[in-house]
Amino acid sequence: MTRTAKLVTTACGVLTTIALLAPPRAGAFPAFARKYGLRCTACHESWPKLNDFGRAFRDNGYQLLMGKDDTIFETPGYWPVSVRITPQYTYTQVTNQPTDQGTKNLGSGGVGQVGMDLLMGGVLFQNVSFLVVPTGFAPDGAVFLESAWVRFDNLFGTSWANLKLGRHEVDLPVSAHRPWNLTGTPYLIYSFHANGSASNYDMGENQWGVEYMGHDRGSLNRVAVSVFNVQNSPGTENFWSTPGLYGHATHEWTFGSGAVSALKLGVFGSYTTWPTTSFTSGGTPIPGTGGNLYPSEKIGGEAQVWFGPPATPLHLIVVFAHGEDDKALIPNATQNGTFNGGFAELGWTITLKNLVFFRYDLCKNSQQGDPTLPQDLNDQNAITFGWRHTFQFSNRSEYALVAEYSTWQTMGMGANGLNTRTNQYLVGIDFAY
Amino acid sequence: MRKVLSTALSAALLSVLSAVGSAYEVITVTNGGTVQGVVKLVGQAPTVPPIKTTKNQDYCGNSIDNPLYVVGKDGGLKNVEVFLKGIEKGKANPTATITLLNTHCMFDPRVQGSSTGQQIKIASDDPILHNTHPQNNDTNATIYNIALPFKGFSVTKPLPATPELIRVKCDAHEWMRAWIWEFDHPYYATTDADGHFEIKDVPPGTYTVVAWHEVMGQKDASATVAAGKPVTVDFSFTPKK
Amino acid sequence: MKRLSIVASAFVALALAAPARAQGPGSGGDPVKGKVVYERYCLSCHGELGNGAGEFAEWITTKPRDYRQGTFKWRSTPSGSLPTDADLDKTIRDGIYGTFMPTWYAIGEHNRRDVIAYIKTFSARWKTDKPQPSIVIPAEPPYSDASVKRGRAVYEKSNCAQCHGQDALGDGPSAHELKDDWGNPIVPYDLTQGHIKCGDTGSDIYRVFITGLNGTPMPSFTDSISPEEAWDLVHYIQSLSALYPKNYGPAAAK
Numbered sequence: 001m002t003r004t005a006k007l008v009t010t011a012c013g014v015l016t017t018i019a020l021l022a023p024p025r026a027g028a029f030p031a032f033a034r035k036y037g038l039r040c041t042a043c044h045e046s047w048p049k050l051n052d053f054g055r056a057f058r059d060n061g062y063q064l065l066m067g068k069d070d071t072i073f074e075t076p077g078y079w080p081v082s083v084r085i086t087p088q089y090t091y092t093q094v095t096n097q098p099t100d101q102g103t104k105n106l107g108s109g110g111v112g113q114v115g116m117d118l119l120m121g122g123v124l125f126q127n128v129s130f131l132v133v134p135t136g137f138a139p140d141g142a143v144f145l146e147s148a149w150v151r152f153d154n155l156f157g158t159s160w161a162n163l164k165l166g167r168h169e170v171d172l173p174v175s176a177h178r179p180w181n182l183t184g185t186p187y188l189i190y191s192f193h194a195n196g197s198a199s200n201y202d203m204g205e206n207q208w209g210v211e212y213m214g215h216d217r218g219s220l221n222r223v224a225v226s227v228f229n230v231q232n233s234p235g236t237e238n239f240w241s242t243p244g245l246y247g248h249a250t251h252e253w254t255f256g257s258g259a260v261s262a263l264k265l266g267v268f269g270s271y272t273t274w275p276t277t278s279f280t281s282g283g284t285p286i287p288g289t290g291g292n293l294y295p296s297e298k299i300g301g302e303a304q305v306w307f308g309p310p311a312t313p314l315h316l317i318v319v320f321a322h323g324e325d326d327k328a329l330i331p332n333a334t335q336n337g338t339f340n341g342g343f344a345e346l347g348w349t350i351t352l353k354n355l356v357f358f359r360y361d362l363c364k365n366s367q368q369g370d371p372t373l374p375q376d377l378n379d380q381n382a383i384t385f386g387w388r389h390t391f392q393f394s395n396r397s398e399y400a401l402v403a404e405y406s407t408w409q410t411m412g413m414g415a416n417g418l419n420t421r422t423n424q425y426l427v428g429i430d431f432a433y
Numbered sequence: 434m435r436k437v438l439s440t441a442l443s444a445a446l447l448s449v450l451s452a453v454g455s456a457y458e459v460i461t462v463t464n465g466g467t468v469q470g471v472v473k474l475v476g477q478a479p480t481v482p483p484i485k486t487t488k489n490q491d492y493c494g495n496s497i498d499n500p501l502y503v504v505g506k507d508g509g510l511k512n513v514e515v516f517l518k519g520i521e522k523g524k525a526n527p528t529a530t531i532t533l534l535n536t537h538c539m540f541d542p543r544v545q546g547s548s549t550g551q552q553i554k555i556a557s558d559d560p561i562l563h564n565t566h567p568q569n570n571d572t573n574a575t576i577y578n579i580a581l582p583f584k585g586f587s588v589t590k591p592l593p594a595t596p597e598l599i600r601v602k603c604d605a606h607e608w609m610r611a612w613i614w615e616f617d618h619p620y621y622a623t624t625d626a627d628g629h630f631e632i633k634d635v636p637p638g639t640y641t642v643v644a645w646h647e648v649m650g651q652k653d654a655s656a657t658v659a660a661g662k663p664v665t666v667d668f669s670f671t672p673k674k
Numbered sequence: 675m676k677r678l679s680i681v682a683s684a685f686v687a688l689a690l691a692a693p694a695r696a697q698g699p700g701s702g703g704d705p706v707k708g709k710v711v712y713e714r715y716c717l718s719c720h721g722e723l724g725n726g727a728g729e730f731a732e733w734i735t736t737k738p739r740d741y742r743q744g745t746f747k748w749r750s751t752p753s754g755s756l757p758t759d760a761d762l763d764k765t766i767r768d769g770i771y772g773t774f775m776p777t778w779y780a781i782g783e784h785n786r787r788d789v790i791a792y793i794k795t796f797s798a799r800w801k802t803d804k805p806q807p808s809i810v811i812p813a814e815p816p817y818s819d820a821s822v823k824r825g826r827a828v829y830e831k832s833n834c835a836q837c838h839g840q841d842a843l844g845d846g847p848s849a850h851e852l853k854d855d856w857g858n859p860i861v862p863y864d865l866t867q868g869h870i871k872c873g874d875t876g877s878d879i880y881r882v883f884i885t886g887l888n889g890t891p892m893p894s895f896t897d898s899i900s901p902e903e904a905w906d907l908v909h910y911i912q913s914l915s916a917l918y919p920k921n922y923g924p925a926a927a928k
Binding site for chain 1: 707710711713714715717718719728729733734769773774775776777778781782783784785787788
């Protein structure tokens, strides 16, 4: 494949990805509100992001641990199901795209292909919790299990022993399923790889595997380790074919008074593998025949600060990471590809019903695997900001108006090696029941 | 700033309140008058079925006479609290301790008056658990709730700091009921078995006399007290059919 | 990385250097900020008016507290008294077992202090009255069979069985027809369950029968049970279920 052809393919890929794949969302769960009679604000700083109480509730296995969690205490009519849909109008413009008529900016707008998340979760029995999230339901008909796990909580009577089995989101510094934005800009660092890397591992993607998780009271200290088979891998002979490991530990300080109400610091890292060879049929790789696994690594830190009154905080999140992809994963590479990146997100819950947020994402290659390529090729940055106004919430349901703008720039991947920029304008409604 | 302001405001409000109303002033009363009279029940007292006891029947018996209407000689009505409403000055409050006795699964007395600063001795004659649970009659606020677990037990407690009508219950025996009127002055009396009452050492002047019965409510009358002389104020209550 | 750690330590320093206006758990909050905390966490059960009639209240049996009377069950103060700020903080922090009142440990002391200040605005009693001093709980003597036996004698002498029943199952002769101050039916606690609503430590249990539970039929036994007898009674109650933590005296109380 020539370099130009590859660039075109990549650019088309980027466009398609943005057009079709809004980030998977699973973030608000009114079934819990209905079960416990709490408003959504009890668990969400500004939904869908969790607050301290919501994190502790999730870490306890969707339990309040006051003797009322077991489903036998619910009315027989209780059914732990929630629905989330986000009808929206989005206008997307991508610059510097190669066409037969030359380099053009392509734009498209319309009412988004409204999909739906079905969230089913809660406890089966005391200290046995579960989550099943079929998602999709868009006109293309695709439905898949975004999450499906069972968790054994408080094993041996301690909150430091919880085991989750199944497809789960690894314990990210900031959940990829709970972004404040609805536009298609994900937390870039989660999926970023050194330029050209074959690895498609995305930290924000839910993984089939096992998670150990432990925490103290109120989840001020937490640790989580996931061992999994990397999702979307072409695979090798075994189901357990492309192993991955992810770990995350945090400590949070809360302050009784003063301008800073809480501070959280954490470290995280992943070590994942990806096959570099496979049998082919007519040139096409045969699934499940990959081999020669090579690693990608990411290691990073997070800092989160909550300013002001803790009930209406100004929340600053900084996540950064350094990554490295093995040269065997990168075409024509003579050295490993490395990169640095992260994001800074600021969310201000002005009132319980109003949130403004701003995020800056930045990912930069620090060493191209192929040293002949420009240093900044495929560097990416993005700015996203918006406003969420929750019209109404109760202990049953909630809905919000969302207005957002996001711009996402990729270096040197457009026509003729130009930079491309994707601008998105979005107005939508976020419903959860 | 806001805090300072609200403190100042509430202080001002308090001083206004105390200026307008309830501060009772103690003066030396010589040659005071007396307010006396009889409270009568007009016609036949309604028939009230006896209290059916539902617990501790081995001690309490199966039923107890219901003391809502206790009528004596010539229709005299017992357990009516008569008091001078809003009297602003007069003799000093009594300091003796009043008594509320739990006896035979009932409170004795059923109705009594008291003055702020007095204490109450709560005692039990019964070999079963009672609890004495006085509440503010208007707000239902619990004043305290004391266990009287065995016979011969007694405890002395202060009355609330501010005057109020106190309703007393025993949660363990839900039929038990007593009423304690607490005033910031000493001018009150509870009618005896024949409906008589007598309020002594009243400084000369015109007063509103109030008679209160736990079921039939209250009635007002005006009385002008002359030095050294009794004035008679009679009340009559007609029970609702 | 180094710069970040400097920034982080600056934040920590800022937070620690903040004026120490706190006077202990639950005290010194701001009712204006507390209103938002209340709306965020409490309103769906306790109601906009603080009357315990929030949108979820009708679906649950242990009804949410009505704040308007200034009557609170769980206190360290004598019968009839208002609770201390620390008492309210304990109730909010640890929740009430077996009810829909969760533990709000995770929302932090700052939020709890502000919401306590706001809760107090619902009753005028907080302006005219002050909490009496907390009772003194002496150090817990060791749990022993002899103490349990003496405790059973205290249970009998004090006639606890009148409501709680001979076997402490909450089925005594006066167990029925009981009502709380708000007119809701209420039942004596089954002490064999192994959980006391307001906490399971020895001093939590001690506190209940010495202070009584305001607003409920549970009276104060402070005048009829001596401190030694009280600890024996605690041990008797703890002997009724293996779930109670034993020898968990005030020194170790959370």
